[in-house]
Amino acid sequence: MQAIEKSEVQKLIDQFLNEDVYIHIETTNGAYATHNDPSFFNASAFIRNARIRYERGNITGDGPFRVGLKMELGWIYGEGLTHYELDEQGRLLMAGLDHTGKLAIAFEISRTPFE
Amino acid sequence: MIENERHVLVVFPHPDDEAFGVSGTIASFVKQGTPVTYACLTLGEMGRNLGNPPFATRESLPKIRKTELQNSAKAMGVKDLRMLGLRDKTVEFEDEEKLADLISEMIDELNPSLIITFYPGYSVHPDHEATGRAVVRAVSRIAKEERPKLYCVAFSNNCEEELGKPDIIHDVSQAAKEKLGAIQAHKTQTAFFYDNMAKRLEAKDPDALKWLQYERFWTYKWND
């Protein structure tokens, strides 16, 4: 993965417009957040292989970045994105790594289901 | 003092769960000729360390961690490593009866005299808790007098308060090299820990030396 270049990622998001794609989204503070700091309220979400279709997709912000996908009946968005890669299977893998390099969010788009 | 065993079965959900506090015990059993089976439920797909700068992605991480797990098994001398194909962070949502069936099958096949897993209620991560519960459920199916010993790892903030001091202390100083090797094998997850520990060991930090030499377990307390 490399640091996000906004215009590059915008092009990649546009590649998947108006076709069935599979989405992986997760946010995380790590399972030990509350163990390490009892005052920390831990919350996260995870979805893998939701099949969706979007008619508009945008990357915004100055870094960390936000990505939003507009679907016929709703929206998907993520924030805190810092890195990306178009992998050898043509999947757009975006991630947000915190100040220590730990993953805080993953946002991925693929034409085939994630294994 | 490490008691002699017929066969040891270790059950954890994540690659690297064995590394920090059990690898010395595993390597010690292997050294004294005791067969050890390590069953690892997931490939740690949800690990947060992708390298800094990142050399892995969310999708390539499981492949890397699988190799790391195999390297760790090699470092400890474990010949029977089993990867059970569940997914990280989802273990607690599986059917616990079926999970216990998986464990029961291994118990029937291997006839272990000792099983090592996490202590339910005292092991922090939901996958640790679910794994410990499934193992306890599987072992509870066996008549009380025929059950293998069950040593548990616990590290929640309240564990000593509620469980008391660990009743099993293994001196694993003969397996220090293997223990460090197992930790080093899980590079993506342990690089920071390892470098820091290596420095402390070199400086003869008493806590670090103690960590290297001793491993602690709680014998599971049955209600029946």
Ligand SMILES: [Zn+2]
């Ligand atoms: Zn774990």
